[in-house]
Amino acid sequence: MALNEPGHWDFFISYTQMNPYAIVLAEKLYHTLEKQGKTVWMDVNMETCNRAAMEEGVRNSGCVIAVVTGVFYGKGGHGEGCNSYFERESCLQELKWAMNSGKFIQPVFWVEDKKRVGEFMKAAPKDMQHLKQDVEWVYMIRGDGYWNVGVDKIVNAFSKSAQNTAVDLLPSEGMQTFSTDHPPHTGTSIAPMVADLKKASDFHGLVDVLRTSDRRRKTEAAWALSKLASSDVNQIQIVRAGALGPLVQLLRIGDAEGKIQAVVALRNLARNADNQATIVRAGAVGPLLQLLSTGDAAGKTQAAGALKNLAGNTDNQVTIACSGVVKPLVDLLSAGDAEGKTQAAWALKNLASNTDNQTLIVRSGAVKALVQLLRTGDDEGCIEAMAALTNLASAKENRIQIAQSGVVDLLVYRLRTGSNAAKTQAAGTLWNLAGNEDNQIMIVRDGALEPLVHLLKTGDAAGKTRAAGALTNLALNTRNKKIDLCAEDVQPLVQLLRHGDDACKTQAAGALRILASVTQFQMAIKGAGAIEPLQALSQKGDVDQKSEARKALGNLESSAQPQIRDIQV
Numbered sequence: 047m048a049l050n051e052p053g054h055w056d057f058f059i060s061y062t063q064m065n066p067y068a069i070v071l072a073e074k075l076y077h078t079l080e081k082q083g084k085t086v087w088m089d090v091n092m093e094t095c096n097r098a099a100m101e102e103g104v105r106n107s108g109c110v111i112a113v114v115t116g117v118f119y120g121k122g123g124h125g126e127g128c129n130s131y132f133e134r135e136s137c138l139q140e141l142k143w144a145m146n147s148g149k150f151i152q153p154v155f156w157v158e159d160k161k162r163v164g165e166f167m168k169a170a171p172k173d174m175q176h177l178k179q180d181v182e183w184v185y186m187i188r189g190d191g192y193w194n195v196g197v198d199k200i201v202n203a204f205s206k207s208a209q210n211t212a213v214d215l216l217p218s219e220g221m222q223t224f225s226t227d228h229p230p231h232t233g234t235s236i237a238p239m240v241a242d243l244k245k246a247s248d249f250h251g252l253v254d255v256l257r258t259s260d261r262r263r264k265t266e267a268a269w270a271l272s273k274l275a276s277s278d279v280n281q282i283q284i285v286r287a288g289a290l291g292p293l294v295q296l297l298r299i300g301d302a303e304g305k306i307q308a309v310v311a312l313r314n315l316a317r318n319a320d321n322q323a324t325i326v327r328a329g330a331v332g333p334l335l336q337l338l339s340t341g342d343a344a345g346k347t348q349a350a351g352a353l354k355n356l357a358g359n360t361d362n363q364v365t366i367a368c369s370g371v372v373k374p375l376v377d378l379l380s381a382g383d384a385e386g387k388t389q390a391a392w393a394l395k396n397l398a399s400n401t402d403n404q405t406l407i408v409r410s411g412a413v414k415a416l417v418q419l420l421r422t423g424d425d426e427g428c429i430e431a432m433a434a435l436t437n438l439a440s441a442k443e444n445r446i447q448i449a450q451s452g453v454v455d456l457l458v459y460r461l462r463t464g465s466n467a468a469k470t471q472a473a474g475t476l477w478n479l480a481g482n483e484d485n486q487i488m489i490v491r492d493g494a495l496e497p498l499v500h501l502l503k504t505g506d507a508a509g510k511t512r513a514a515g516a517l518t519n520l521a522l523n524t525r526n527k528k529i530d531l532c533a534e535d536v537q538p539l540v541q542l543l544r545h546g547d548d549a550c551k552t553q554a555a556g557a558l559r560i561l562a563s564v565t566q567f568q569m570a571i572k573g574a575g576a577i578e579p580l581q582a583l584s585q586k587g588d589v590d591q592k593s594e595a596r597k598a599l600g601n602l603e604s605s606a607q608p609q610i611r612d613i614q615v
Contacts (some may be wrong), residue, residue: 047104047358047535049094049098049102050093053318053320054163054319055085055107056079056107057084057085058086058087058109058110058144059075059086059106059111060104060110060112060113060137060144061112061137062113062115063089064129064134065092065130067118068113071113071471073185075113080196080460082267084201085105090548091548092549094510097470100136100139105143105147105527106275106317107320108204108279110144110152111152112154113154113453114154114155114166115130115156115166115313116162116165122376130166130169131166131169132166132174138171145174148276152204153177153181154200156186157187158184158315177588178182203469224476225275226246241396246488249284249287250396252271252287252289256271257292258295264300265301265307266297268308272307272310277316280319281317284315285315286479290325294312294328296308297309297330297333298333305341306344309345312325312330313351313352319354319358319359320567322358322359322362323437331353331366331371332369334349334353334593337359338350338353338371339377343386346374351393353375357397358396360399363397363403364402366397366399367403369525372394372403372412379394380415380418388423388426388430389432391419391427391434392433394407394416395433395434398437403438404437404444404490405443407442412438413438413569417431420432428464432460432471432474433474436471436475439475439481449479449485453475454489456478456491457494458472459476461497465508470506470512470597473509473515476516477515481527486523487523494516498513498517499513499531501518502536502557503535504538505538507550507554510538510553511553511557514539514560514561515557515558516560517529518560518563518567519565521564522564529566530568530600531567533575535570536561536567536573537573537575539554540554540565543555543558548591551587552587553596555591555594558571558576558594559597560599560610563601568602571602572602577599577602580595581599583595
C-alpha cells in the first residue's frame with residue numbers, strides 16, 4: 047500500500063526548507079507542472095512526509111528535480127554553511143535514492159546563481175560531482191515567458207532521457223564479461239530489439255525471448271528488462287506484457303547469470319506497489335527463498351532486496367514470512383556484506399510490521415543479529431536495524447528480551463551522535479521499549495533523558511514526535527525520578543505549530559497531544575504558549591490537524607492517567 051496517493055509520480059521536487067529562495071522555486075515548479083497535468087511529489091503537499099514516504103516518492107517518480115541553492119544568510123537562515131542544498135542531509139539522501147534507483151536527476155537553480163554553480167558543487171560529496179557534467183543544469187528566470195521556457199527544458203530533458211533509456215542500455219560490441227550492468231556479448235544481439243523499446247507493446251518482444259530462446263539470450267532479455275524496469279514508467283507495462291512468468295521461471299531453473307538478472311528485474315518491478323501482490327501470485331517467493339539460501343553474496347543481497355519490496359505490501363507479509371525466508375534473512379543479517387545486511391534488516395522491518403510475524407522473527411534469532419548490526423553497521427544499516435527493532439518492540443511480549451540484549455546503550459549512543467535520521471529512529475525504538483515498566487527504569491538509568499529532551503528541542507518534526515512519545519512513556523513509571531520539562535523544551539513544537547508546513551503542524555500537534563497526557567508536562571506546554579496555536583489549528587487546520595489539536599487541548603484539561611503508547615514504522 048502506497049504511503050501517499052497515487053503511489054507514483056512524474057516528478058519529485060528535492061529542495062531545502064532552510065532557504066526561502068529554494069522554497070519559492072520549488073513551489074512555483076510544483077504549481078506549474080501540476081497545471082500541465084503532471085503528477086508531482088513535494089513534501090508540503092503530501093499527507094505522509096516521513097523518511098519512508100520520501101524514499102517512496104523518489105523511487106516511484108520518473109524524474110528528481112534538484113533545486114540547488116547556496117548558503118542563505120538572511121532572516122530565517124542559519125548562515126553557517128548548513129542550509130545549502132548539498133549540505134542538507136535530507137537532500138543528499140534523496141539524491142542517493144535517486145542514483146541507486148537509476149532516476150533521471152535534473153538540477154535547477156535561479157538565474158541569479160548562475161555564476162555560483164561551481165561554488166555549490168564544491169559542497170557536494172565526491173559521488174555526486176558527476177551531476178555537473180552528466181546533465182545540463184536549467185536556470186530559472188522569473189516572468190511567465192522566461193519561466194515557461196525553463197519548465198519546458200526540464201520536461202523535455204526528462205522525456206528525452208526516458209525515450210533513450212533503451213538505447214543507452216545497448217551492450218558494447220567487444221564486451222565478453224558478464225555483470226549486472228552489462229549483458230554478455232552474443233553473436234545475435236538483442237540490441238535492435240532493445241533500441242526499439244519506446245512503446246509499451248515492444249516489451250512483448252523481450253518477453254518472447256525469455257520464453258523461447260536459449261540460455262544466453264534469456265539472460266540478455268532479463269538484463270534488458272531489469273534495466274528498463276528501473277524506470278517507474280515501464281514497470282506496469284512490463285508486467286502487462288507477461289514478463290512475470292518467464293522471469294520467475296528463469297529465477298527458478300536458470301544458471302547463475304540468468305538468476306541474478308531475473309532477480310534484479312523482479313526487484314525493480316516490485317518497487318511498484320501495484321505489482322507487488324501480482325509478483326507473489328506469480329510464484330516468485332519460492333525461487334527467491336532458494337536464491338537467498340544458496341546463492342552467492344550478490345544473489346542473496348538481490349533476493350533480500352526483492353523480498354523487502356514485496357513485503358511492502360501488507361497482503362504479502364504473512365505469506366512471505368511463512369514461506370521460510372525469515373531464517374535465511376537472519377543468516378544474511380549476521381554474515382552478509384554491508385549491503386546484504388541492510389537489505390535483510392529492511393526486509394525484516396517490513397515483515398515485522400505485521401503482528402502475526404513478530405514472534406516468528408524473534409524466535410529465529412533476529413534480535414541478536416539486529417543489535418549486532420546496530421553496533422557495527424554503517425548509518426543506513428543501523429537505521430534499518432533500529433526500525434526493525436521498533437516494529438518488533440511494538441509487541442509487549444518482545445520488549446524485555448530486546449531491552450536485555452544490550453540495545454539500550456547503543457540507542458542512547460545513536461541519540462547522541464547519529465545522523466538526524468538515526469536519532470529519530472533511535473527515539474522511536476526507545477518509545478516502544480519504554481512500554482515496559484522494567485525497561486523504563488533501565489532506559490533512564492542508561493542516560494536517555496538528556497538526549498531525548500535535546501531531540502525534542504532540536505529534531506525535525508518526526509524526531510520531536512518520537513522523543514515526545516518516549517519521554518511520555520518513561521514519565522509513567524513512578525519509580526523513575528521525576529521527569530520534568532520546561533517551557534523552553536516545548537517551545538520548538540509551538541514554533542512548528544505556528545510556522546511549520548502542514549505535515550510539521552500535524553506532527554507537532556500530535557507530539558503535544560502525547561506530552562499533554564502527562565500531568566507533570568502540562569505546565570511546560572501551557573508556559574510555552576501552545577494553547578493559542580492549538581486552538582487555531584483545531585478550528586482552521588485540515589482533518590488530521592484538527593483531530594490532533596483537539597485531543598491535545600482535551601488532554602491539557604484532563605488529569606486522567608495516561609496509557610502506554612507505541613509506534614510502528
